[in-house]
Amino acid sequence: MILEMELKTTRFEVDGPIATLTLSRPERRNAWTGRMHTELRHLLQRADSDPEIRTVIITGANDDFCVGADSQALEGHLEKGGYDPGTSADIANPGYGVASEFDQNFAFMFGLNVTTIAAVNGAAAGVGLVLACYCDLRFASKHAKLTTAHGPLGLPAEFGLSWLLPRLIGLTRANDLLISSRVITAAETAGWGLFNEILESAELLPHAESYASELVARVSPSAQRMTKLQVYLDQHRDVGSAVAESERLLETAMVDPDYQEGVRALMERRPPRWN
Amino acid sequence: MILEMELKTTRFEVDGPIATLTLSRPERRNAWTGRMHTELRHLLQRADSDPEIRTVIITGANDDFCVGADSQALEGHLEKGGYDPGTSADIANPGYGVASEFDQNFAFMFGLNVTTIAAVNGAAAGVGLVLACYCDLRFASKHAKLTTAHGPLGLPAEFGLSWLLPRLIGLTRANDLLISSRVITAAETAGWGLFNEILESAELLPHAESYASELVARVSPSAQRMTKLQVYLDQHRDVGSAVAESERLLETAMVDPDYQEGVRALMERRPPRWN
Amino acid sequence: MILEMELKTTRFEVDGPIATLTLSRPERRNAWTGRMHTELRHLLQRADSDPEIRTVIITGANDDFCVGADSQALEGHLEKGGYDPGTSADIANPGYGVASEFDQNFAFMFGLNVTTIAAVNGAAAGVGLVLACYCDLRFASKHAKLTTAHGPLGLPAEFGLSWLLPRLIGLTRANDLLISSRVITAAETAGWGLFNEILESAELLPHAESYASELVARVSPSAQRMTKLQVYLDQHRDVGSAVAESERLLETAMVDPDYQEGVRALMERRPPRWN
Known part of the structure; x- marks a missing residue:
């Protein structure tokens, strides 16, 4: 049995076979923290252990998806002189143990029983973009801004995105996003195969939900x-x-x-x- | 030497270096059977052993390509309590022995000497879509309906299509077709790189033939x-x-x-x- | 220290962190020779050893990128009864020693420190297309003609392009270009992900340069x-x-x-x- 965890940085709603996991630190544009990582894994564990839940939609509160690592954490790494993921040893490990290739951060999402659908409602930067890309399916609001973000910070491509992105959109476009870290909108990626559909903001969640509903009814x-x-x-x-x-x-x-x-x-x- | 085989479910026409293999069970919308599988392999063996034949166009009789496994066979598996491919041990093995990775159903098509071109003239479902995807090149009629079909039957992705489709159209779009098994038209895949060209029905075969003719003249x-x-x-x-x-x-x-x-x-x- | 080499078939200009390497045998439409190969490697070595240089734009003199192996060389191979690369043992080996998988012709470009950007200003055929595809990013003039060229010469796909092209544009489109060796324009590849952008001729180099400038400023x-x-x-x-x-x-x-x-x-x- 999985114990309840207090949700400080996320929300989780279950509607029959479909759960919606919302990254929610709106005052920080849903910036990524160790706490958010811990809650995300906890909730994915919960969804994955519940035979009723078949699909998890991942989205962000208000007008952002996730703007990447919180800049306070970035400064913290600087002060500490090294990377601190901000997670503890008892973090949940959903999807682990399925295949040794998947037993790593984010790659574990490939080992989940549930299908994950990113509903990219706004800015997805750095680890926010990583999270969206590790989902099985992806819908976006046309105005959502996207960037790999690591380049201007002097960092490597994050969490294997350099493995994943070429398999989503081919090497030419992946190199553009990965090497230049330039900011583009979801609308500019039309035709790339990065998203399954690019929609008006108001249509994003309804579309993801209806796709998920039809999927679980059909399959x-x-x-x-x-x-x-x-x-x-x-x-x-x-x-x-x-x-x-x-x-x-x-x-x-x-x-x-x-x-x-x-x-x-x-x-x-x-x-x-x-x- | 390869013996003639009576063709009950296919047609085979040779025009110089180009052969056309037509799946033909029009009363069952060219549904796949063990017999059709056996004839297909026999004909590919024949084409592959004939130094005159360089390209094989694979298409379907009347208005369908191949609607997948015959539903009578599906019921048969149910009654027998297990999968029965409906083929016998002496089925031809064209393309086998070239590379151990290709020595499996459909993957053997990668080992053929001949270039294969799918002319998807209508519905391609389940194993019908698999066959089209294992061809080297693909043209489609814009109205052709496509679906992976396995999801609503409680089955896994068929014959390694989960290996192949991400390499044709990227993971995002492949997951859509593979996980949701939804029905789409060829026209809806415009820009995906699933087909080399999407055409009006009347232009499909002439286009495939002229592409093949130019190819064998040039190369x-x-x-x-x-x-x-x-x-x-x-x-x-x-x-x-x-x-x-x-x-x-x-x-x-x-x-x-x-x-x-x-x-x-x-x-x-x-x-x-x-x- | 890398010695200067007399440039007979190329030009090399450095502007701060960005170098431009121009294939230049305009009287032969920048056809590839052992000498050009030797100079290209020498210049990439020079760029790669210079910590100031971060990006190399590769383009062609006048209205061509590189029309492939010089036809005189093709005849030479015929007379000699075998392939002669026209290079000597002391050719530079930039990018070698980084990963054993990259220690081969053209694949070494993956091991370079510098980012390479192809500015395909005109015809890119055979080894010319290979060179463009091994660059990390690619821009093209819309009228540029492209062809793999090996098919009409009875040759195999050149220098691992059959490895690379499916990873740029997927197997379906790669098979079209690789198996048919047909000639297409860059404009016809719009939406394929072969190029990061397809532009009017006059805008090509300015665009590549401004992309490179922004990249090195940002990242x-x-x-x-x-x-x-x-x-x-x-x-x-x-x-x-x-x-x-x-x-x-x-x-x-x-x-x-x-x-x-x-x-x-x-x-x-x-x-x-x-x-």
């Missing part, structure tokens, strides 16, 4: 979980192993009640009823 | 084969090994008659005449 | 170097290793003067002053 819980895991494991193996694994999973899936319900719903031309 | 048979193999092997090795291999191949190619003809045609400003 | 020298290396190494390792390495680099970077200056500039809301 079986087991298929949703398996497919996500296949995608990220397949980034780490050869094509033949991917095919062999998909056939092994198929054997198993065909004795699962989800398959029975799926075929029956298809035959009876009705929506499936997943348990 | 030498040896270059066409080598390049295809390099592309897929290079997905499985580091950049330096890819360069080293390209230089090794270059050495060999420069003593090949195709190189002599290519240089002469260039010097004489005339089209090459490949043997 | 710290150390961040620029680290990020580039992360991107290409991360193409060769798993996501978790990429994250772990980014955290290790972060620790180191936070005791670097660039970090101090970056944070101070941010706090004082002024542009950073990099040393």
Whole structure:
């Protein structure tokens, strides 16, 4: 059982199979802190352990997504003469233990059972952009400002974003964002494949919610979980192993009640009823 | 020598260096069966063993490409309590033995000598979409409906499509199609790089044929084969090994008659005449 | 210290942190020769060893970028019965020794300290296109003609372009360019992510220069170097290793003067002053 944790920097709302996790330090434009990191992991752990929750929408309070590391923390590192993540040893480790490749900060999101959807409602900078990119799907408000932010701070690309971004948008565009750290709007990335859709601010959350609702109605819980895991494991193996694994999973899936319900719903031309 | 096989679910026409393989069970919207799989492999084997054939266009009869596994087969798996591919042990294995990574269902298409071009003339669902994606090039009719189809059946992503699709269109869009199994039209994928071109239905096959004709006229048979193999092997090795291999191949190619003809045609400003 | 070399096939101009390397054999449309290769490597070595130079723009004299291997060399290979790169053993090896995966022709460009920007001002064919693609960023004149060129010569994809191009534009479009060797204009690749921007000829160099100037003003020298290396190494390792390495680099970077200056500039809301 997962104990409740007091939420000081986030909000968490559950509506049936869909949870919404809101980064919420509006007075600091939802800047990232060790506390926020700790709460995010705690909430993802909670969502991931709850068989009712299948999809988590991650967004930001008010008009920002997350402007990156809090500048007070940046100064703190300077004073301390080194990086202090601001987290303690008992931080939750959701998604860990699934594949050794995923057992790291942010990469653990690939190991989650739940599908994660970023709803980038405003500025996503530095670690804020990292978080959005590690989600499985991404929607953005057209005016949202994006930047990798590490370059002007003399820092390396953060948390493996240099691994991930080329796989989202190709090397040419990834190099632009990663090497130049320039600020662009979500609208400027239209056609890049960085976002699944770029919307008016007012339409962002409703769209993400309706996408999530349709997804969980259409797709079986087991298929949703398996497919996500296949995608990220397949980034780490050869094509033949991917095919062999998909056939092994198929054997198993065909004795699962989800398959029975799926075929029956298809035959009876009705929506499936997943348990 | 490859024996003739009675074609019950496909058609096969050869026009010089270009063959057209048509999935043809129009009464079942070209739904996939073990028989169709067996004939497809047989025909690809035949094409691949024939030095005259350099390119195979794969399309569907009437207004569909292939709507995926036949629903009768889906019910059959349910009754049998497990997956039955409907193929027998003596199925042809074209493209096998080229690289161990390719020695699996559909992945073997990377090992073929021939270039494969999907002409997606209508609905491509489930294994139908898989087949289209394993082709080297892809053209589509704008109205063609596409879906991964496995999600509503409680199944995993099929035949390594979770390996392949992110390499065609990036992770963000691939996750959309793979995790949500929603239905989209080819027209909606404009700009994604899923298709080389999206056309009016009437222009689809003529366009694929003229692309294929120009390709085989322009490019030498040896270059066409080598390049295809390099592309897929290079997905499985580091950049330096890819360069080293390209230089090794270059050495060999420069003593090949195709190189002599290519240089002469260039010097004489005339089209090459490949043997 | 690097000795001066007489430049017969290139020009090299340094303007503060930005160097411009111009391929210059205008009478042969900047066709590639062993001499040009030797000078290019020499100049990249020089740029890479000069701590003042942070970005190298690579472009072509007059109206071409580089039309590929000189046709006289192609005939020479034919007469000699094999490939002769036209370079000698004492050719410079910039970028070598950084990672074994990069210790090959063109792949060494991934190991350079400097950021490379291709300004494709006109035809880029064969090895000319290869050179453009190995640059970190790419701008093009809309009328620039592009082709892989190897197909009509009976040759394999050159210098690992079959590794690189799918990572720039996805497999579908890469196969089109690599297997068909057809000629397209830069304008036709709009939306592909092959170029960071496609411009009118007159705007090309000014745009590349202003992009480079803004980059070196905004980003710290150390961040620029680290990020580039992360991107290409991360193409060769798993996501978790990429994250772990980014955290290790972060620790180191936070005791670097660039970090101090970056944070101070941010706090004082002024542009950073990099040393």
